[in-house]
Amino acid sequence: MTIHHHATDETLMRYAAGQLPAAPARVIDVHLSGCPACRARVEQFEALGGALLEQIEPAAMSPGAFAAVLRAIDATDEKITKTVSSLSSVGCARAPAMLPGGIGLPEALRDCEMGPWRWIGIGVRASVITLPEDSEARLMLLRVGAGRKLPEHGHFGTEFTQVLVGSFADEFGRYMPGDLSEMGHEIEHQPIVDQECECICLAALDGGMRLTGFFGRLIQPFVKL
Amino acid sequence: MNAFLEPARSEIANTSPSRRGALVTRLMQDGATPDGGELSDLIRRVADDQDRHAYARLYSYFAPRVTSFLRKSGLPANAAEEIAQEVMLVVWRKASYFDPEKAGVATWIFTIARNLRIDHSRRSRVATAAEATPVDNEEVAPSGEVLLLVAEREASVRAALGSLSEEQAAIVRLSFFSDKAHSEIAQELSLPLGTVKSRVRLALGRLRTLLEGQS
Numbered sequence: 001m002t003i004h005h006h007a008t009d010e011t012l013m014r015y016a017a018g019q020l021p022a023a024p025a026r027v028i029d030v031h032l033s034g035c036p037a038c039r040a041r042v043e044q045f046e047a048l049g050g051a052l053l054e055q056i057e058p059a060a061m062s063p064g065a066f067a068a069v070l071r072a073i074d075a076t077d078e079k080i081t082k083t084v085s086s087l088s089s090v091g092c093a094r095a096p097a098m099l100p101g102g103i104g105l106p107e108a109l110r111d112c113e114m115g116p117w118r119w120i121g122i123g124v125r126a127s128v129i130t131l132p133e134d135s136e137a138r139l140m141l142l143r144v145g146a147g148r149k150l151p152e153h154g155h156f157g158t159e160f161t162q163v164l165v166g167s168f169a170d171e172f173g174r175y176m177p178g179d180l181s182e183m184g185h186e187i188e189h190q191p192i193v194d195q196e197c198e199c200i201c202l203a204a205l206d207g208g209m210r211l212t213g214f215f216g217r218l219i220q221p222f223v224k225l
Numbered sequence: 226m227n228a229f230l231e232p233a234r235s236e237i238a239n240t241s242p243s244r245r246g247a248l249v250t251r252l253m254q255d256g257a258t259p260d261g262g263e264l265s266d267l268i269r270r271v272a273d274d275q276d277r278h279a280y281a282r283l284y285s286y287f288a289p290r291v292t293s294f295l296r297k298s299g300l301p302a303n304a305a306e307e308i309a310q311e312v313m314l315v316v317w318r319k320a321s322y323f324d325p326e327k328a329g330v331a332t333w334i335f336t337i338a339r340n341l342r343i344d345h346s347r348r349s350r351v352a353t354a355a356e357a358t359p360v361d362n363e364e365v366a367p368s369g370e371v372l373l374l375v376a377e378r379e380a381s382v383r384a385a386l387g388s389l390s391e392e393q394a395a396i397v398r399l400s401f402f403s404d405k406a407h408s409e410i411a412q413e414l415s416l417p418l419g420t421v422k423s424r425v426r427l428a429l430g431r432l433r434t435l436l437e438g439q440s
Contacts, residue, residue: 009429010400017401018298018339022347043328044436047382049339050332052401055386058289059296062306066284069313070277076314134347 003035005172005179011160012038016045022134023204027160027180029108030202034178106164106202114141123148129202142201144168149192158206159183166199168192259286261379264330265323272320280317287331288313291338297402298342308345312338329379385435393428400425 007015007028014020015028032039105114115128123145131137146166161181168175170189175181183189193199259267259282270279291312295305315337323333386394399410411421 009433010425013401013429016339018343019401044378044382046328046336047332047379048386048397048432049335049401050329050379051383051386052398053287053290053294053335053338054331056290056293056297056402059293059302059305061289061292061309065288065306065310066281069284069288069310069317072310072314073317076318133344 003037003178003180005175005181006035007031007038007041007160007180008182009041011158011182012041013045013048016042016049021204021206022131022137023139024158024160024206026109026112026129026131026137026139027162027202027204030106030162030164031178031180033106033108035180109202112139117143137204139202139204142203144193144199144201146193146198147195149190160204160206162202164200164202166197167194168199168201169194261329261331261376265325268316268320268323268330271317272323283316283330284313287316287334291334294335294338294402295342299403300342300345304345308341309338311341315341326375328375332379381436385432388435389428389431393424393431396421396424396428397432 011020011024011028015025020028028038032042104110105112109129111132113130115130117125117127120126125143127141127143129139129141131139141164142161159182161175161183163175163177163179163181165177167177168191170181170191172181172189174194175191181191264283264286267279267283270276271283288309292305292309295308296302300308312334316334319337323330327333328336386397389397400407403410407421407425408418411418414421416424
């Protein structure tokens, strides 16, 4: 799988820095799982984090902080092995949710819950993904019919769209499975799903609390934005 | 664990409370800023021998920096120290999970701090999603080669950071550490939002050019 559309440096830096909200971070997780180039960038940004950490002006610790950590070590040493093994099974119990056509949810979403597909417009259905780490997060799957043209739209925050199945094209090119479309709020675009088959995307908005664009109006009815 | 009553531990345990403080101080004052090789050596000693002298060195170097990082990310001082303590506890417990083929010590500790901060801010019930390892399923190169790659990556990132202008380095630091949106950074620096955005973009572009020029 050759990836043609990548995450921006700014997004990868925010991801590596832990600044990206939960829903866009999951979209990036999915993108990274198929994109060695972006993974390498994230590793660089994490190394940048390490370098910045070493350069930072050290804060004064309160007196006794080190002794307190030593006490905590003594107190917890015995239970380590148990907690490690029990936690490793978190998220594996649920049967993986399926996309149409029997394709499983991406590995990076296996611990999430997938809501039912709902009709939200002609040729457009959506399913809300619930994240265990943040119940407020707004992550969703969009399923748009073959050849369907979405009205031109802009958005308030950045829109992250990762193609899972099928393909679409807009002014910036053609997006195939594995590609990420990252649209800033200043950009208006008009995606058209390719004729061959429907397109399933994973989408999240960053900072989209007051959406007025098409995407916002589309999802407004069933997520509380 | 009892089989591994290492010197520092028994020393502390057998020391009267009045002398404990002095001993803790002595444990922590062992020399100057450690370099990358020394740091991985210290981690290895913690992992293999539960060596508290090595741990004290790591603590005295990293705990104040992690605290500072967490404060800059917007946490109040006491929460920052509390999470930094947790980070250092994870360093002790997970020292054997440190993989020099993946990252340098400072980078590893940075990612632990980042993940615990995220957990804290999301109040996740799955607290140790923090320590989950990210996806990695690439074929593995011979380990000597990988180690060299990691060392190169760490060195090139540091070199690139060092050759940014002070203003650009400040923008990178600010956007990396602070959870503030660009609009807030713009207010803080009394700059128009567009200017902040283009400066971030420029600084990252320069960083990329520098990194690509070295590889």
